[in-house]
Structure formats: C-alpha cells, structure tokens
Amino acid sequence: MSAVGYTSVAGQVLVVGGGAPLLTGWMRQIRARLEGRAGAGVLQPWRDLRKLLRKEPITPVGTGPAFRAAPALLVATTVVAAALVPLLSTDTPVRGHADLVLVVALIALGTMALALAGLDTGTAFGGMGASREMTVAALVEPTILLSVFALSIPAGTTNIPAIVSGAVHEPARLTSPAGLLATAALAVAVLAETGRIPVDNPSTHLELTMIHEAMVLEYAGPDLALVELGAQMRLTLLLGLLSSLFVPWGIATSASWTALAVALVLLAAKLCLLGAVLAAAEVFWAKVRLFRVPELIAGSFLLALLAVTASYFLSGAS
Amino acid sequence: MSAIPAALATATGLGGAGALAGVVLPYRLRVPVVGALTAGVGVSGCGAGVAALGGGSWAATFPGVLPLAGTYLAVDALAGLFMAVAGAVVAAVAVYGIGYATGHGAHGLGSRTAQTALPLFALTLVLVPVAASVSTFLVLWELMALASLLLVLAEHAERASVRLAGVWYAVMTHLGLVLLLAGFALFAADAGGESFAALRAGASAVSPTVRGLVFVLTALAFTSKAGAVPLHAWLPRAHPEAPSPVSALMSAAMVNLGIYGLVRTGLDLLGGGPAWWWLGLMAMGGVSAVYGILQAAMTSDLKRLLAYSTSENMGLVLIGVGASGLFAAYGDRLLAALALAAGLLHVVNHAAFKALLFCAAGSVLRATGVRDLDRLGGLRARMPATAGLFAFAALGAVALPPGNGFISEWLLLQSLIHGLQVPGVAVAVVLPLSVALIALSAGIAAAAFVKALGVGFFARPRSEEAAGAKEAPALMLVGMALLGAACAALALVPGLLGDGLDRAVAAVGLPGGGAVSGGALKVRIADLSASLAPLWVVAALTAALMLAIGLPRLYGRRRRRTNARLWDCGGGAPTPRMAYTATSFAEPLQRVFDDVLAPEQDVDVTPVRESAYLVERVRFQRRVPDRIEHRLYEPLLRTIAGTGQAARRLAGGSVHLYLGYGFFGLVVLLLILAVGW
Numbered sequence: 001m002s003a004v005g006y007t008s009v010a011g012q013v014l015v016v017g018g019g020a021p022l023l024t025g026w027m028r029q030i031r032a033r034l035e036g037r038a039g040a041g042v043l044q045p046w047r048d049l050r051k052l053l054r055k056e057p058i059t060p061v062g063t064g065p066a067f068r069a070a071p072a073l074l075v076a077t078t079v080v081a082a083a084l085v086p087l088l089s090t091d092t093p094v095r096g097h098a099d100l101v102l103v104v105a106l107i108a109l110g111t112m113a114l115a116l117a118g119l120d121t122g123t124a125f126g127g128m129g130a131s132r133e134m135t136v137a138a139l140v141e142p143t144i145l146l147s148v149f150a151l152s153i154p155a156g157t158t159n160i161p162a163i164v165s166g167a168v169h170e171p172a173r174l175t176s177p178a179g180l181l182a183t184a185a186l187a188v189a190v191l192a193e194t195g196r197i198p199v200d201n202p203s204t205h206l207e208l209t210m211i212h213e214a215m216v217l218e219y220a221g222p223d224l225a226l227v228e229l230g231a232q233m234r235l236t237l238l239l240g241l242l243s244s245l246f247v248p249w250g251i252a253t254s255a256s257w258t259a260l261a262v263a264l265v266l267l268a269a270k271l272c273l274l275g276a277v278l279a280a281a282e283v284f285w286a287k288v289r290l291f292r293v294p295e296l297i298a299g300s301f302l303l304a305l306l307a308v309t310a311s312y313f314l315s316g317a318s
Numbered sequence: 319m320s321a322i323p324a325a326l327a328t329a330t331g332l333g334g335a336g337a338l339a340g341v342v343l344p345y346r347l348r349v350p351v352v353g354a355l356t357a358g359v360g361v362s363g364c365g366a367g368v369a370a371l372g373g374g375s376w377a378a379t380f381p382g383v384l385p386l387a388g389t390y391l392a393v394d395a396l397a398g399l400f401m402a403v404a405g406a407v408v409a410a411v412a413v414y415g416i417g418y419a420t421g422h423g424a425h426g427l428g429s430r431t432a433q434t435a436l437p438l439f440a441l442t443l444v445l446v447p448v449a450a451s452v453s454t455f456l457v458l459w460e461l462m463a464l465a466s467l468l469l470v471l472a473e474h475a476e477r478a479s480v481r482l483a484g485v486w487y488a489v490m491t492h493l494g495l496v497l498l499l500a501g502f503a504l505f506a507a508d509a510g511g512e513s514f515a516a517l518r519a520g521a522s523a524v525s526p527t528v529r530g531l532v533f534v535l536t537a538l539a540f541t542s543k544a545g546a547v548p549l550h551a552w553l554p555r556a557h558p559e560a561p562s563p564v565s566a567l568m569s570a571a572m573v574n575l576g577i578y579g580l581v582r583t584g585l586d587l588l589g590g591g592p593a594w595w596w597l598g599l600m601a602m603g604g605v606s607a608v609y610g611i612l613q614a615a616m617t618s619d620l621k622r623l624l625a626y627s628t629s630e631n632m633g634l635v636l637i638g639v640g641a642s643g644l645f646a647a648y649g650d651r652l653l654a655a656l657a658l659a660a661g662l663l664h665v666v667n668h669a670a671f672k673a674l675l676f677c678a679a680g681s682v683l684r685a686t687g688v689r690d691l692d693r694l695g696g697l698r699a700r701m702p703a704t705a706g707l708f709a710f711a712a713l714g715a716v717a718l719p720p721g722n723g724f725i726s727e728w729l730l731l732q733s734l735i736h737g738l739q740v741p742g743v744a745v746a747v748v749l750p751l752s753v754a755l756i757a758l759s760a761g762i763a764a765a766a767f768v769k770a771l772g773v774g775f776f777a778r779p780r781s782e783e784a785a786g787a788k789e790a791p792a793l794m795l796v797g798m799a800l801l802g803a804a805c806a807a808l809a810l811v812p813g814l815l816g817d818g819l820d821r822a823v824a825a826v827g828l829p830g831g832g833a834v835s836g837g838a839l840k841v842r843i844a845d846l847s848a849s850l851a852p853l854w855v856v857a858a859l860t861a862a863l864m865l866a867i868g869l870p871r872l873y874g875r876r877r878r879r880t881n882a883r884l885w886d887c888g889g890g891a892p893t894p895r896m897a898y899t900a901t902s903f904a905e906p907l908q909r910v911f912d913d914v915l916a917p918e919q920d921v922d923v924t925p926v927r928e929s930a931y932l933v934e935r936v937r938f939q940r941r942v943p944d945r946i947e948h949r950l951y952e953p954l955l956r957t958i959a960g961t962g963q964a965a966r967r968l969a970g971g972s973v974h975l976y977l978g979y980g981f982f983g984l985v986v987l988l989l990i991l992a993v994g995w
Contacts, residue, residue, distance in 0.1 A: 108718055115768050138764060139758075157848050312738055
C-alpha cells in the first residue's frame with residue numbers, strides 16, 4: 001500500500017513539476033497553429049528553462065531577501081499543493097492533510113510572496129504589478145471559498161480525496177446543478193489565479209497592461225526560471241485540480257499499480273484536453289480592461305453563491 | 319486551588335506598587351521599575367489564567383470592599399482564557415515599554431501620569447474577567463477605561479490630534495458604560511440579584527422582551543469596546559494616537575474584553591437566546607470584517623492600518639460567537655461549541671500577532687518619527703529584526719499558512735461550512751454569506767499587509783527620516799521576540815491550548831468538542847470530518863523549499879550571485895520617488911470599492927495669467943474618509959449641537975422667564991398629581 005501511495009505522491013509532484021513546461025508548450029503550440037503560425041514546438045519552454053538555469057544568478061542592487069526568496073517559495077508552495085491534491089490517487093499517505101482550504105491558502109501564499117518581491121524592487125512596474133495582482137487575488141478569494149463550500153456539502157468535508165472519491169462513487173453529484181455551477185465558478189477563478197486571458201495576458205509585452213509579468217520584470221537567470229516554472233506549475237496544478245474535482249474518473253481510489261498507471265495516462269489526457277480548450281478559447285477572447293475584471297469575478301461569485309444555495313435546497317428537498 | 323488567589327493577589331499587589339512607584343519615583347528610576355512591576359502583573363495574571371484553563375476555579379466574596387454592593391470575584395476557564403491572554407500581552411509589552419519609554423524623556427509615556435496609569439491599566443485588564451457581580455464588573459470596567467484614557471492622552475502636548483482622539487474615546491466609552499449600566503440594571507432588577515450567580519439562576523424567569531432588551535443594550539456596549547463597525551469610530555483614532563505599547567495593550571488585550579463581556583452575558587448569564595440576536599451579531603461581524611479591512615487597505619498611516627485591522631479581526635470573532643449562539647438556538651450544541659472555540663482561538667491568535675504588529679510599528683515610529691507609509695521604506699536593511707518580526711506577525715494577520723491566524727480562521731470556516739446541516743432557511747442564507755465575507759476580508763487583508771510590509775519596510779527609503787532609521791534598543795526587541803515566540807507556538811502547536819479551549823467553551827455550558835488537540839486540529843461531528851496539522855504543513859513547506867532552492871543549484875553552473883543595476887525596463891536605477899507608494903498600491907482596490915468607500919478628490923488647476931490654456935500649477939488631492947463616521951456620526955453630532963443651540967433660547971437670562979418656568983412646571987406637576995396618575 002505505502003509503496004504505491006508514496007509513488008503516487010512523488011508522481012503527482014513530478015507530473016506537475018516536469019509536465020508543467022510541456023503543458024505550456026502544448027498550449028502555445030495549439031495557439032500558434034490556430035493563429036496560422038508554425039510555433040516553436042512543445043519542448044520550447046523546457047529549452048528556455050534549461051537556458052535560464054545555466055545563466056548567472058543576478059541580484060539587482062537595492063533588493064532584499066524577499067526578492068531572492070520569492071521564486072523558491074512560489075515553487076515550494078505549488079509543490080506542497082501538488083503533493084496534496086489527488087491528481088493520480090486518492091489513497092496517498094498525505095490524504096489526511098489534503099484540505100481544500102489549505103491548498104487554496106498555499107496558492108495564495110505563493111501569490112503574496114511574489115507580490116512582496118515586486119514591491120521589494122522599488123520600481124514603479126514592480127509595485128504596479130503587485131498592486132494589481134493583490135487586488136485580483138483579494139477579489140477571487142470569496143469565489144474560491146464558496147466553491148469549496150459548495151463542493152464540500154455533499155461530501156461533508158473539505159478533504160479533497162474524500163470529495164473526489166465520493167464523486168467517483170456517486171457521479172450524480174457532478175451533474176447536479178450545484179456541481180455544474182461550482183465548476184463554472186471555479187473555472188473563472190482558476191483563470192484569474194493563473195493570470196490567463198481574459199484576466200491577464202501571459203504573453204504581453206506592454207508593461208502598462210501587465211499584471212503578473214510586471215511583478216517579475218526584474219528577475220533574470222535561474223530566478224526567472226523558477227518564477228516561470230512556478231507559474232507554469234500553478235496552471236498545471238489548478239487545471240489538474242479542476243479535472244480531479246469535476247472529471248474524477250480514472251483517479252486511482254485504491255493502492256494498485258495498474259490503477260496508478262491508468263490514472264497517469266488519463267491525467268495527461270485530461271490536462272492536454274483542458275489545456276487545448278483553454279488555448280483555443282484564448283485565441284478568440286480578448287483580455288478585458290483591468291477595471292472590468294471585478295465584474296467578471298463578481299459574476300463567478302454569484303455562480304458560486306448559487307451553487308451553495310442550490311446544493312443546500314436540493315439536498316434538503318431530497 | 320490556592321494558585322489562582324495567590325497569583326491574583328500578587329498581581330494586585332504588584333499593580334498597586336507599580337502605580338505608587340509611578341507617582342513617587344524620579345524619571346530615571348520610574349520607567350524601569352514601573353515596567354518591571356507591570357511585567358510582574360502580567361506574569362502573575364497570566365499564571366492565574368493558565369491555572370484556570372488547567373481546570374482550576376475560584377470564587378470569593380468581599381462584602382466590605384465595595385460600599386453597598388460588596389465585591390464578588392470568580393474565576394472559571396472562560397475568564398482564565400482572557401486573563402491568560404491579557405497577562406501574556408501585558409508581560410511582553412511591559413518589557414517592550416521599558417525600552418520604548420527610556421530615553422524618550424519624562425514626557426509622553428515616560429511622564430508621571432502615564433507611568434502611574436500603566437500598571438493600573440495592566441491590572442484592570444487582568445482583573446475585569448475576574449469580576450462576578452454587576453457592580454464589581456462595572457467598577458473594574460470603568461477603571462480600565464479611565465486608565466486607558468489617561469494613557470491615550472499621554473502625548474497630548476505633542477499633537478492636537480491626540481486630544482481629539484481622547485475626546486472621541488472618552489465619549490464613546492462612556493456612552494458604552496451607560497448602555498451597560500442600563501442593560502445590567504434592567505437584568506438585575508428582573509433576575510432578582512446582581513451577582514453573576516443570581517443573574518444566571520434568574521435569567522430563565524426574565525420575560526423574553528426584557529431579555530432581548532438586555533442583550534441589545536449590553537451587546538451594543540461590548541461590540542463598541544471591541545471596535546465593531548459601526549461603533550468603531552473611537553478605535554482608529556485612539557489606537558494610532560496612543561503611545562505604541564499602549565496601542566498594543568488596547569488592541570491586543572482591551573478589545574478582547576468586549577468579546578469576553580459578550581460571551582459572558584449572551585451565552586452564559588442570559589443562557590443563549592433567539593436566532594435574531596445572533597443573526598444581528600453575525601451581520602455586525604461581517605460588516606466589521608469587510609469594512610474594517612477595506613479601510614485598512616486604503617489608509618497610508620501604519621498604525622491606523624493596524625487599528626482598522628483590529629476591527630476586522632474582532633468582526634471575525636463576532637461571526638464565530640454569533641454562529642455559536644445561532645447553532646445553539648437551533649439546538650446543535652456540538653457545532654455551537656466548535657464555532658465558539660474558533661472565535662476564542664481567534665481572540666488568542668489576534669492578540670499575539672496584533673501586539674507584535676503594534677510593537678513593531680512602534681519601533682518604526684520611534685526610529686523615524688513617521689507613521690506615514692508613503693514616507694517610509696527601506697527599513698529591512700536598517701532595522702532587520704523589527705522588519706523580520708513585523709513580517710512574521712503579518713503572516714499571522716493575513717491568515718495564510720504557516721501563520722497562526724490561518725489556524726483559527728480555518729476552524730471558523732470549518733464550523734460555518736459544517737453549519738449547513740443545521741436546519742433553517744436563515745442559516746442557509748447567512749452561512750454562505752459569512753464564508754464569502756470571511757474570504758473577502760482575508761483577501762483584502764493580504765493586500766493590506768503586503769502594502770504595509772512591501773511599502774513600509776521594503777524597497778528604498780522615501781524620506782530622510784526613514785533613511786536614518788536605527789534598530790530598536792535591546793529591551794524592545796526582547797519584548798517583541800517574546801510575542802514572536804508566542805505567535806510561533808500558536809502557529810505550530812495550537813494543541814497546547816486544546817484542553818484549555820475546551821474548558822473555556824464548557825464554562826458557558828456548551829460541550830467542548832476537542833477540536834484542537836495535540837499537534838493537529840481535528841473536526842469530527844457526526845459524519846463530518848476535517849483535519850489540519852500545522853507542523854506537517856511547515857515541514858512539507860520547508861522540504862519543498864529546500865528542493866526548490868537545491869535543484870537549480872545542482873543544475874546551474876554558475877552559483878555566485880553578482881550584483882547588477884535595477885533594469886526597470888531599460889529606464890534604469892529609478893529614484894525612490896518613482897517607487898510605488900501605499901496610496902498608489904491601494905488605488906485599484908479603492909476604485910473597485912468606489913461605491914462603498916466614497917473617496918473625495920479635488921483637482922485644482924491654476925492657469926498662468928496670460929492664457930487659460932497654459933497651466934501653471936495643478937494640485938490634486940484625495941482623501942478616503944471613514945464613510946460611516948462621515949455619514950452617521952457627523953450628522954448625529956450636528957443634530958445634537960443644533961438642538962443644543964436651539965435650546966439656548968430657552969435660557970435668555972431673564973429672571974422673570976426662569977420664575978415663569980418654575981411656576982409653569984409646578985402647575986403641570988400638580989395637575990398630573992390631581993388627575994391621579
């Protein structure tokens with residue numbers, strides 16, 4: 001049992017850590033093809049990371065420990081979250097600790113570390129990015145926690161493996177109005193948390209419209225590699241979390257090697273599919289103005305609130 | 319159980335000695351001696367509290383001490399929890415205060431008045447929960463208010479704003495006292511006795527209307543003391559203007575007693591009540607949480623930010639207490655116990671991190687003389703210990719792991735999420751909204767404290783005062799380190815508090831659920847469960863951090879870091895004036911919450927004389943006033959002042975008129991008597 005369990009935790013961290021650049025490359029490739037470009041290939045983010053890691057570490061004059069520690073902290077919070085979220089198996093040694101509120105808080109911790117690093121540089125762009133990132137993060141928080149609330153009602157707990165295995169055994173939970181509404185709400189929240197279109201444009205080159213990129217403008221070399229890897233891992237993790245919560249089929253619920261192998265293949269397929277959908281959607285969407293973002297988030301909040309009330313009243317009626 | 323009375327007697331003796339020393343001793347000896355005695359008050363008070371949390375209890379009556387009523391004292395676990403918190407905060411802050419007041423001169427906190435009031439304030443903070451009758455409670459409560467008022471006014475000679483803050487505080491705290499007096503008088507008259515034991519016994523016989531009235535009156539007074547919106551107006555004025563150790567005591571120990579009073583009266587003496595009491599309390603808590611932290615995110619005054627954050631945290635505690643009462647009203651006593659435990663745990667956590675935050679802000683203020691974040695910056699290089707401690711406390715305040723605030727907010731969220739099993743439409747509407755408000759306040763708190771830390775302590779100094787800052791003296795650092803250790807202990811092993819917390823909850827008659835025990839938090843009610851292990855989270859984060867730092871180092875070829883100029887998109891080496899300020903950091907949030915905050919701005923364009931198109935000078939000004947103060951208090955004050963002005967015409971100075979009033983009054987009185995009323 002424990003060998004399979006530990007393998008699946010290690011596998012989750014490896015899939016998120018190693019697969020994140022591939023997923024990003026895959027999404028960029030799809031986008032490029034849809035836009036009529038050849039694209040740089042799926043492996044390009046890996047090549048970028050390798051190049052950056054070999055460069056000289058640089059400390060800009062006037063920055064402090066917060067600036068230096070933030071990239072590692074960003075990656076570390078994501079690694080812990082990846083170990084907790086049941087991407088491959090619900091039967092892991094850490095399943096008792098895999099609390100949904102904790103995972104959300106860990107992700108917020110990474111955001112905060114990066115915002116502090118942005119302010120630590122003392123440049124106007126760093127502060128601007130930090131300010132916008134924290135604003136968006138503050139507004140997204142209610143949506144996320146209400147979705148957590150809605151998801152935890154049928155399972156009776158905020159423990160993610162329990163929620164996921166409950167949904168595997170009782171698929172009706174997912175197709176209920178509450179489940180669908182919570183999916184939609186959480187999907188918008190994930191877009192905002194990972195800084196994708198329509199909230200933020202990850203490939204923008206115009207500083208004034210940047211959110212995430214503005215915070216990390218001063219990073220170079222290995223630090224930049226960690227920041228990029230951290231952002232890619234967060235995207236992978238959150239897409240994985242979405243798929244675990246709403247398309248849980250295939251995730252191993254028992255400790256067997258075959259189930260784990262099947263789960264690995266299915267996880268890769270789900271992530272590729274979700275990534276492809278997101279990339280395709282981004283081709284057709286435009287980034288909204290910064291001060292229209294609250295409207296989007298307010299909409300998702302409403303969905304989440306509806307999800308909770310629907311879940312309460314529907315479960316009360318039955 | 320002789321430990322509790324002995325510790326209380328020691329605290330009282332030391333407090334009295336401290337007050338005496340404050341009057342008698344010359345300045346050089348005054349500050350260290352009074353500080354040491356105050357710390358002794360704190361330690362013995364904390365000892366008494368811990369003994370009570372450990373299962374001890376004590377009660378005594380001294381008929382001769384207060385004329386007419388006598389003095390009733392009693393200590394149970396609930397009182398013990400608040401005594402332990404107040405005592406611990408007092409002890410650490412007193413050590414800090416010695417360093418703060420030394421070398422500051424014999425004015426401000428070092429003055430005779432302030433040093434006399436300080437031990438008395440500390441003593442009353444510890445003793446208020448011991449009171450077990452209405453008169454004893456009110457006497458101690460008022461002594462606490464007066465001592466703290468003197469301390470708030472300590473720096474009155476230096477800034478006019480201190481005097482204004484003093485007036486606001488004096489008026490609001492005494493209005494609160496009047497409400498308390500009215501509420502308790504009503505209660506005691508109907509319950510047939512003024513000792514808490516008599517009130518508890520007689521509460522069930524009191525009619526529902528009177529019970530409701532008693533609850534509303536006392537709850538208004540207590541929530542005002544706790545700084546809950548809309549009765550918070552004194553708090554963001556008094557806390558910033560008080561000397562920093564006093565701010566720490568007020569924010570971390572005094573406001574807690576508002577919560578204590580509420581729990582004691584609402585859940586214990588009145589024995590719970592109908593749902594509308596608690597729904598009202600939760601609404602107040604939710605509004606306080608969001609409004610408080612929103613104002614904190616807007617302000618650029620470091621101590622005002624912390625004061626508003628106190629409003630926010632007390633709001634969260636009120637949500638917990640309100641939810642507890644609500645669940646109890648619907649008959650789910652296990653969940654009620656869980657929600658109350660979450661609220662009380664948050665009181666403890668908030669006390670630890672807020673005392674540390676105010677102390678760190680105080681050492682910044684002492685080193686620079688500046689509270690305005692827009693003029694600070696660069697302090698992490700000049701005051702590394704202070705900056706580190708502030709950052710650590712801020713981690714608790716933003717309720718993210720591994721900070722201590724996360725643990726209590728997690729427990730609070732769990733109690734609310736699990737509360738949906740309680741039947742009732744009101745519950746189904748209120749709980750999701752509460753969760754959303756808690757989440758929103760946590761999100762905005764993150765923005766507010768990123769601002770405080772990032773703008774105040776990081777980057778480069780924005781003024782000469784900040785550039786010349788020096789690290790705080792050793793005693794201040796010792797005091798802050800003690801508080802930091804408390805934060806760390808609460809964050810890593812909340813289980814230390816577990817049994818005590820259960821006993822405190824059991825003291826109001828709810829079954830302790832054992833939510834916090836050992837190294838982990840476990841919630842287990844019927845078929846519901848959740849768990850959190852803070853030590854595990856810290857260990858996992860540390861391991862992951864090692865991984866994230868180590869792997870790139872193994873792979874990378876060049877490991878020596880080289881310094882380079884800031885790039886800034888090719889702009890290169892920006893001046894500190896170009897850095898983001900606290901005001902600009904808060905601008906997006908302010909724009910999003912425009913309708914709630916109603917900022918005032920005016921643009922003043924002066925053209926040159928020759929042409930209207932050439933501009934000589936543009937002045938832009940923006941303020942984010944406290945809207946509740948603006949829209950609620952100011953019209954009220956204007957109306958009162960207007961009524962007073964109008965009434966002046968009644969007293970024109972003519973003796974004939976006054977005799978006429980006398981005659982008229984007598985006739986009316988006689989008529990009433992004649993009609994036979």
